[in-house]
Amino acid sequence: MKLWPLAWLILLARGVGGFAAVSVMIAVKGFGELKAILKKLKRDEDGG
Amino acid sequence: MNLSAVDIAIVGAYLALTIYSGTYAKKYIKDLSGFLVAERSMGLNLGLASLISSEIGIITYMYLAEAGYRNGLAALMIGIPFFLVFLFLGRTGFIIKPLLELRIMTLPELFERKYGPGVRFLAGLLMAVGGIINFGVFPGVEAKFINTVTGLPANAILWTMIVLLAVVLLYTALGGMISVIFTNYVQYILLSLGMVFLTVFGFFKVGWPQIVSTVEKTFGARGVNPFAAGSAFGWTFFFWQLLFQLSVLTIAPYITMRIFSAKDSRTGTRIFTWSSVMFLARAVIPVFWGVLALSCLTVKPDDPLQALPLMIVQLTPKGLLGLMLAAFLAASMSTYASYLLSWSSIIAQDLVGVTYKRLSGRRLDDRRLLIVNRATMAGIIVFIIWWSFSFKSEELLFFYLLLAVNLFLAGTLISAVFGIYFHDARFGLLRGRSWGAALAFVLGAVPTVLFYLPSHPPVSRRGNWSYALALGGMVVGSVAQNIFKPVPKTGDAA
Numbered sequence: 209m210k211l212w213p214l215a216w217l218i219l220l221a222r223g224v225g226g227f228a229a230v231s232v233m234i235a236v237k238g239f240g241e242l243k244a245i246l247k248k249l250k251r252d253e254d255g256g
Numbered sequence: 257m258n259l260s261a262v263d264i265a266i267v268g269a270y271l272a273l274t275i276y277s278g279t280y281a282k283k284y285i286k287d288l289s290g291f292l293v294a295e296r297s298m299g300l301n302l303g304l305a306s307l308i309s310s311e312i313g314i315i316t317y318m319y320l321a322e323a324g325y326r327n328g329l330a331a332l333m334i335g336i337p338f339f340l341v342f343l344f345l346g347r348t349g350f351i352i353k354p355l356l357e358l359r360i361m362t363l364p365e366l367f368e369r370k371y372g373p374g375v376r377f378l379a380g381l382l383m384a385v386g387g388i389i390n391f392g393v394f395p396g397v398e399a400k401f402i403n404t405v406t407g408l409p410a411n412a413i414l415w416t417m418i419v420l421l422a423v424v425l426l427y428t429a430l431g432g433m434i435s436v437i438f439t440n441y442v443q444y445i446l447l448s449l450g451m452v453f454l455t456v457f458g459f460f461k462v463g464w465p466q467i468v469s470t471v472e473k474t475f476g477a478r479g480v481n482p483f484a485a486g487s488a489f490g491w492t493f494f495f496w497q498l499l500f501q502l503s504v505l506t507i508a509p510y511i512t513m514r515i516f517s518a519k520d521s522r523t524g525t526r527i528f529t530w531s532s533v534m535f536l537a538r539a540v541i542p543v544f545w546g547v548l549a550l551s552c553l554t555v556k557p558d559d560p561l562q563a564l565p566l567m568i569v570q571l572t573p574k575g576l577l578g579l580m581l582a583a584f585l586a587a588s589m590s591t592y593a594s595y596l597l598s599w600s601s602i603i604a605q606d607l608v609g610v611t612y613k614r615l616s617g618r619r620l621d622d623r624r625l626l627i628v629n630r631a632t633m634a635g636i637i638v639f640i641i642w643w644s645f646s647f648k649s650e651e652l653l654f655f656y657l658l659l660a661v662n663l664f665l666a667g668t669l670i671s672a673v674f675g676i677y678f679h680d681a682r683f684g685l686l687r688g689r690s691w692g693a694a695l696a697f698v699l700g701a702v703p704t705v706l707f708y709l710p711s712h713p714p715v716s717r718r719g720n721w722s723y724a725l726a727l728g729g730m731v732v733g734s735v736a737q738n739i740f741k742p743v744p745k746t747g748d749a750a
Contacts (some may be wrong), residue, residue, distance in 0.1 A: 210468075210480075212329070212480040212481050213329065213464075213468045213480055216329045216332050216480070217464060219332055219335070219336075219536075219540060220332070220540055220544055222536070223335060223533075223536045223537040223539075223540040223541060224452065224455050224456070224537060224540075224541060226533035226534075226536065226537060227448065227451070227452065227533065227534060227536075227537030227541070228448075228452050230304070230530060230533055230534060231444075231445075231448035231449075231452070233301065234301045234302075234304055234305050234444060234445075234448075235445055235448075237299075237300075237301040238301035238302050238304075238305050238441055238444075239441075240301075241298070241299045241301050241302045242302065242438065242441055245298075245302075
């Protein structure tokens with residue numbers, strides 16, 4: 209494959225792969241963070 | 257109508273889920289203090305979801321896909337400066353860290369503190385004009401997308417715009433802003449699924465060799481090599497984009513507000529480092545879609561902006577089209593909410609607020625500020641509907657959007673750098689002063705104004721000139737003020 213198309217293919221793979229991986233991380237860990245915030249808000253409401 | 261009953265059900269379910277997640281979160285976030293607790297607890301993952309959700313909308317997909325459709329693979333170059341600048345900011349904390357240490361939430365506040373209220377007003381004015389002219393094309397372009405994907409008649413664009421903006425207002429009123437973290441999380445999941453699906457599905461359906469050969473046949477060498485003759489994405493573009501993205505990512509209110517609301521400064525800078533990957537994808541995925549459209553559309557549309565929605569209709573199986581549309585709508589909701597809030601608060605606080613204080617000697621109270629804010633929001637909505645109709649340009653939409661915000665970016669970056677790093681007596685005549693900042697803003701805006709003249713130099717060259725002129729203005733103005741009106745030994749440097 210010629211140089212430029214190969215370079216763009218690598219960039220594209222890097223972009224999509226990185227995006228998919230970080231998205232999975234956000235989906236899993238972000239859910240945990242959301243639950244923690246809700247817990248904190250509930251506790252504040254009960255306490256206050 | 258291109259949508260099946262299943263597609264319509266998916267879009268309806270998405271809208272219901274968004275409104276439900278907003279109202280559910282609102283149960284716990286009843287007032288400002290609850291909102292602040294949620295905001296300050298925002299960790300890396302929610303911070304990233306929030307930043308990406310508000311920075312991706314249908315408009316982002318449309319202008320980037322148009323760039324790919326009209327320029328080929330070389331337009332993928334757009335993603336590289338984003339990646340490098342995010343990485344640089346995450347590693348160094350350039351501008352961001354000093355702002356965090358000064359406890360400043362917006363750049364105009366920094367300008368008032370360092371250069372006085374006049375410069376704050378000028379910065380606010382240019383930001384408001386540039387920001388709203390940029391925002392002004394969003395509803396028209398997005399309505400075009402929605403009508404093509406759904407199969408609604410092309411002449412119903414006004415109605416689509418009105419419904420779109422009404423849904424945005426409903427979303428904002430039903431807790432969109434107060435529970436933005438929660439809704440952004442749901443939106444992020446949906447939009448990332450849609451983006452990855454369309455890219456992988458399209459890539460394997462069309463095939464890489466077919467994509468490359470179509471690009472080479474259509475554009476020749478400039479379709480794959482950004483440095484070939486006739487390409488708009490060579491070194492001049494690359495250099496301008498480094499400066500441009502550095503300015504946007506350090507000063508755009510809708511970005512900095514999210515970084516500053518992270519739970520600590522380490523999380524703030526980590527959000528930047530991780531965003532380098534996300535923003536690379538934010539650029540390269542839609543550009544690739546444009547290239548994909550070039551390869552798979554048998555009938556080429558007259559309007560290149562139509563290429564992306566037509567390709568989505570052609571490639572996406574029925575049933576998944578609803579998911580794609582929901583994902584794209586998800587992307588737009590938080591962008592609108594975020595932009596509306598940002599630009600209306602700049603007008604309320606930095607223009608009306610500063611003028612009121614100047615004339616009456618008193619601060620505008622919170623109640624009046626809120627009224628001005630809401631009136632401004634209504635005014636912006638009317639304006640962007642009108643602007644969407646009157647806007648016409650031969651340039652890529654991508655370049656138009658960049659140039660609109662370029663009106664204030666160069667002056668803002670140069671003034672921020674001099675205000676933070678060159679603002680004490682050690683720098684002698686080069687110490688940043690208010691005459692310099694005012695000149696930097698005025699001269700930095702000139703190349704954008706030239707956009708409206710019939711014959712003008714290429715966009716990237718004008719972009720670079722903005723920064724050169726702003727720097728020249730800052731140096732000349734500051735040196736002149738330091739000579740003719742030196743800072744008293746214990747006085748204010750403005």
